[in-house]
Amino acid sequence: xxxxxxxxxxxxxxxxxxxxxxxxxxxxxxxxxxxxxxxxxxxxxxxxxxxxxxxxxxxxxxxxxxxxxxxxxxxxxxxxxxxxxxxxxxxxxxxxxxxxxxxxxxxxxxxxxxxxxxxxxxxxxxxxxxxxxxxxxxxxxxxxxxxxxxxxxxxxxxxxxxxxxxxxxxxxxxxxxxxxxxxxxxxxxxxxxxxxxxxxxxxxxxxxxxxxxxxxxxxxxxxxxxxxxxxxxxxxxxxxxxxxxxxxxxxxxxxxxxxxxxxxxxxxxxxxxxxxxxxxxxxxxxxxxxxxxxxxxxxxxxxxxxxxxxxxxxxxxxxxxxxxxxxxxxxxxxxxxxxxxxxxxxxxxxxxxxxxxxxxxxx
Amino acid sequence: xxxxxxxxxxxxxxxxxxxxxxxxxxxxxxxxxxxxxxxxxxxxxxxxxxxxxxxxxxxxxxxxxxxxxxxxxxxxxxxxxxxxxxxxxxxxxxxxxxxxxxxxxxxxxxxxxxxxxxxxxxxxxxxxxxxxxxxxxxxxxxxxxxxxxxxxxxxxxxxxxxxxxxxxxxxxxxxxxxxxxxxxxxxxxxxxxxxxxxxxxxxxxxxxxxxxxxxxxxxxxxxxxxxxxxxxxxxxxxxxxxxxxxxxxxxxxxxx
Amino acid sequence: xxxxxxxxxxxxxxxxxxxxxxxxxxxxxxxxxxxxxxxxxxxxxxxxxxxxxxxxxxxxxxxxxxxxxxxxxxxxxxxxxxxxxxxxxxxxxxxxxxxxxxxxxxxxxxxxxxxxxxxxxxxxxxxxxxxxxxxxxxxxxxxxxxxxxxxxxxxxxxxxxxxxxxxxxxxxxxxxxxxxxxxxxxxxxxxxxxxxxxxxxxxxxxxxxxxxxxxxxxxxxxxxxxxxxxxxxxxxxxxxxxxxxxxxxxxxxxxxxxxxxxxxxxxxxxxxxxxxxxxxxxxxxxxxxxx
Numbered sequence: 001x002x003x004x005x006x007x008x009x010x011x012x013x014x015x016x017x018x019x020x021x022x023x024x025x026x027x028x029x030x031x032x033x034x035x036x037x038x039x040x041x042x043x044x045x046x047x048x049x050x051x052x053x054x055x056x057x058x059x060x061x062x063x064x065x066x067x068x069x070x071x072x073x074x075x076x077x078x079x080x081x082x083x084x085x086x087x088x089x090x091x092x093x094x095x096x097x098x099x100x101x102x103x104x105x106x107x108x109x110x111x112x113x114x115x116x117x118x119x120x121x122x123x124x125x126x127x128x129x130x131x132x133x134x135x136x137x138x139x140x141x142x143x144x145x146x147x148x149x150x151x152x153x154x155x156x157x158x159x160x161x162x163x164x165x166x167x168x169x170x171x172x173x174x175x176x177x178x179x180x181x182x183x184x185x186x187x188x189x190x191x192x193x194x195x196x197x198x199x200x201x202x203x204x205x206x207x208x209x210x211x212x213x214x215x216x217x218x219x220x221x222x223x224x225x226x227x228x229x230x231x232x233x234x235x236x237x238x239x240x241x242x243x244x245x246x247x248x249x250x251x252x253x254x255x256x257x258x259x260x261x262x263x264x265x266x267x268x269x270x271x272x273x274x275x276x277x278x279x280x281x282x283x284x285x286x287x288x289x290x291x292x293x294x295x296x297x298x299x300x301x302x303x304x305x306x307x308x309x310x311x312x313x314x315x316x317x318x319x320x321x322x323x324x325x326x327x328x329x330x331x332x333x334x335x336x337x338x339x340x341x342x343x344x345x346x347x348x349x350x351x352x353x354x355x356x357x358x359x360x361x362x363x
Numbered sequence: 364x365x366x367x368x369x370x371x372x373x374x375x376x377x378x379x380x381x382x383x384x385x386x387x388x389x390x391x392x393x394x395x396x397x398x399x400x401x402x403x404x405x406x407x408x409x410x411x412x413x414x415x416x417x418x419x420x421x422x423x424x425x426x427x428x429x430x431x432x433x434x435x436x437x438x439x440x441x442x443x444x445x446x447x448x449x450x451x452x453x454x455x456x457x458x459x460x461x462x463x464x465x466x467x468x469x470x471x472x473x474x475x476x477x478x479x480x481x482x483x484x485x486x487x488x489x490x491x492x493x494x495x496x497x498x499x500x501x502x503x504x505x506x507x508x509x510x511x512x513x514x515x516x517x518x519x520x521x522x523x524x525x526x527x528x529x530x531x532x533x534x535x536x537x538x539x540x541x542x543x544x545x546x547x548x549x550x551x552x553x554x555x556x557x558x559x560x561x562x563x564x565x566x567x568x569x570x571x572x573x574x575x576x577x578x579x580x581x582x583x584x585x586x587x588x589x590x591x592x593x594x595x596x597x598x599x600x601x602x603x604x605x606x607x608x609x610x611x612x613x614x615x616x617x618x619x
Numbered sequence: 620x621x622x623x624x625x626x627x628x629x630x631x632x633x634x635x636x637x638x639x640x641x642x643x644x645x646x647x648x649x650x651x652x653x654x655x656x657x658x659x660x661x662x663x664x665x666x667x668x669x670x671x672x673x674x675x676x677x678x679x680x681x682x683x684x685x686x687x688x689x690x691x692x693x694x695x696x697x698x699x700x701x702x703x704x705x706x707x708x709x710x711x712x713x714x715x716x717x718x719x720x721x722x723x724x725x726x727x728x729x730x731x732x733x734x735x736x737x738x739x740x741x742x743x744x745x746x747x748x749x750x751x752x753x754x755x756x757x758x759x760x761x762x763x764x765x766x767x768x769x770x771x772x773x774x775x776x777x778x779x780x781x782x783x784x785x786x787x788x789x790x791x792x793x794x795x796x797x798x799x800x801x802x803x804x805x806x807x808x809x810x811x812x813x814x815x816x817x818x819x820x821x822x823x824x825x826x827x828x829x830x831x832x833x834x835x836x837x838x839x840x841x842x843x844x845x846x847x848x849x850x851x852x853x854x855x856x857x858x859x860x861x862x863x864x865x866x867x868x869x870x871x872x873x874x875x876x877x878x879x880x881x882x883x884x885x886x887x888x889x890x891x892x893x894x895x896x897x898x899x900x901x902x903x904x905x906x907x908x909x910x
Contacts, residue, residue: 070711076711076714130891130895133895133898134894134895134898135898137647137653137849137853138849138853138894138898138899138900140653141845141846141849141890141894142890142891142894144842144846145846145887145888145890145891146887146891148842148883148884148887149884149887149888152880152881152883152884152887153884155880156880156881171878171880171881212482213482216481216482216483216484217478217481217482220478220481220482220488220492221467221470221471221474221475221476221481221491221492221495222478222481223481224460224464224467224468224471225468225471227457227459227460227464228457228460228468230459231456231457231458231459231460232455232456232457232458234419234439234451234455234910235451235455235456235457236457236468237419237438237439237440237443238417238419238439238443238448238449238451238455238532239443239448239468239469239471239531239532239534239535240440240443240444240471240472240535241440241468241471242440249478279838279842283718286715287715287718290711290712290714290715291715294711319729319730320730322722322726322729323723323726323727323730325722326719326720326722326723326726327719327723329715329716329718329719329722330701330716330719330720330723333705333708333712333713333715333716333719334701334704334705334716336712337704337705337707337708337709337712338704410910414910419910451910
């Protein structure tokens with residue numbers, strides 16, 4: 001592949017610069033991890049900042065998953081937080097239950113995350129079947145509806161266990177645990193007394209795994225099918241690509257990654273309420289994806305880092321920080337869609353690259 | 364010809380849209396390695412016939428036998444799997460994919476492997492992808508698009524987009540290729556080249572071709588047989604010479 | 620008689636949803652965008668009405684009028700500054716901008732008026748009329764009557780006036796409308812003005828029912844009304860009306876007969892079922908892609 005062709009200005013132009021994009025994002029994550037880890041070890045990282053690292057990793061993983069769904073597959077999803085919720089509360093429950101049996105936190109963390117991923121994937125399949133029958137904005141609103149339903153259900157779940165086994169009740173708390181028993185889920189109060197076993201290292205590993213999965217999928221038969229179905233549904237079917245199967249694949253992987261993100265998030269706090277994973281959280285992740293560039297995973301990571309850190313960096317502005325955040329969001333959208341700005345950017349790109357040889361070849 | 368079994372055998376095909384009959388009582392046969400033209404005035408229902416043959420629309424009446432088999436309620440995907448590929452009147456490429464990847468999508472079912480194989484990069488992934496890459500590049504070469512392989516499909520000039528659409532359809536390994544107005548928007552020289560290309564495709568891939576076209580020079584020049592459609596009904600059928608001499612056809616095209 | 624009184628309460632709540640949903644659906648029909656900031660216009664309307672009544676001691680009609688004026692101005696301004704430059708942009712960019720506007724309004728309200736809840740004064744006297752065992756509060760009656768009135772006025776406006784017809788033309792085909800000499804930008808502004816004005820009316824009715832005013836007040840009614848608009852078929856004015864009323868009734872029935880905590884989940888589940896049966900909502904048009 002020649003270098004000139006790779007530097008065209010277009011977010012969607014994944015393929016002509018696929019190798020570069022992939023290498024950059026892996027390198028970026030590894031370098032950032034090493035720097036952060038060194039700073040933490042030498043104590044030069046403020047506690048506020050180091051406290052942000054794990055949630056930052058969670059948002060990145062959820063956003064990479066969502067970008068597969070929204071950017072690569074082209075279906076707007078307004079319920080990503082719902083899948084995070086499923087992953088989080090599954091993982092927290094599993095970890096709480098296994099606490100006595102598996103004292104090693106790393107092994108327990110891995111098992112809990114896997115459980116969270118499986119639960120989110122199962123929900124992804126159940127929800128994907130009806131959702132993917134719809135199109136466009138109708139599909140989006142149904143993902144929103146499912147997000148709300150998941151929140152409602154988790155808010156009404158009571159789960160505990162004692163020597164006699166599990167006790168579960170819905171809406172009203174009817175669990176009566178024997179002494180020594182433990183509540184895992186407590187309705188609107190969510191999970192309390194969770195042992196905080198999530199680590200930044202696990203966060204970085206999850207990001208690497210997510211990138212590995214998403215990139216390997218994108219640059220394969222399935223990835224081409226997903227993007228073909230996005231670009232032209234009817235043409236995709238005409239070359240033998242089954243739309244629902246293809247869209248389902250992207251949807252379920254996206255949900256699974258959100259499950260992993262939720263699991264890590266849940267195990268990072270001693271208390272977690274179901275209301276944490278509401279519509280606003282879904283929107284927040286969507287904003288990372290759109291600002292980072294549809295289908296652009298490196299961009300997603302950068303956008304997530306900036307937007308998670310921005311409110312913290314604006315802390316000195318105190319009350320004004322969320323207002324500034326909102327203005328930044330609007331201004332970025334206006335600028336990136338402004339003809340004059342786009343033309344400038346393209347010119348800038350062109351000055352770095354020679355004109356590509358082209359023109360129609362006759363048969 | 365009549366002793367051979369046709370690849371495509373359409374019998375009394377018809378479709379209604381909300382009480383309006385768009386096509387009625389349409390029958391035709393296409394035999395192996397044949398180039399057949401489907402012509403008719405605007406709005407005669409030609410594209411609707413293509414859409415029924417590929418099951419974009421399910422016909423209301425009649426049967427479509429493909430390769431001797433009743434296609435029944437088969438889906439668009441299944442029709443492609445059984446060997447019908449097509450192009451579209453308004454070009455439908457995967458605009459955000461490269462030219463090469465557009466063709467590669469055509470191998471979706473011919474060189475298949477699972478998503479898990481892709482994610483884990485198992486040996487089968489490399490084997491299949493090498494195979495797909497080799498075949499796709501060969502196809503691009505035939506269509507003079509090898510230089511454009513890494514460019515975005517949407518950046519191609521118009522004529523090249525039409526050729527890419529044909530290449531993509533051929534990648535699916537069809538027995539019958541449907542071309543919907545392949546010469547639309549082309550100048551006489553480009554049309555000339557297109558005619559050579561269609562003949563070459565028939566020889567090289569040993570397939571039958573059914574095409575809709577308004578350019579009579581192209582139709583009369585390459586089609587062995589022609590079917591004329593008017594107001595959703597079959598008006599005439601025969602060799603180019605017969606069609607050109609048919610008074611009903613002349614009337615339909617030129618009016619009273 | 621319980622059933623009937625639940626039904627009427629449901630229609631009351633549904634009337635509020637319907638008025639908000641009209642704003643969503645009109646903007647969607649013409650600008651083809653999901654205006655997520657619509658709920659926050661309601662919130663601003665509620666604050667304006669609150670201050671007019673509470674701090675300036677204005678009479679109710681004046682307060683409502685002031686609220687309508689402020690919301691209309693706000694809607695038009697937001698459209699000019701934030702949405703108009705994005706006419707050609709992808710729908711996702713517009714969606715994110717609308718979310719930005721929503722954050723902005725919520726945080727501005729919080730800065731200006733603090734996040735603590737303000738108690739909205741009683742504007743409609745308690746009590747009501749009784750029909751046998753059935754009693755209907757004045758509030759519910761007024762809410763339903765307002766909604767019906769809004770619906771009638773809007774239908775007349777859309778069908779009988781030149782501007783209304785221009786709006787319908789724009790929602791069908793903007794390009795052709797421009798060729799016919801319709802000023803599309805003006806029509807979009809008018810649509811935002813009407814939608815935002817309706818939001819102010821909804822704000823007053825909402826606060827009369829639930830008398831607390833706070834910066835995120837508009838979020839949940841916004842999502843519900845948006846659901847109602849989709850339920851009825853987004854872009855369709857009778858659809859928004861029908862969707863709003865049905866949503867209100869379903870919500871009250873779910874609360875009464877099934878579970879208060881699960882009422883939201885039930886509302887959204889019904890929406891999903893409806894969309895699976897009718898993929899473009901109850902009264903939405905199915906647009907078939909030409910192949």
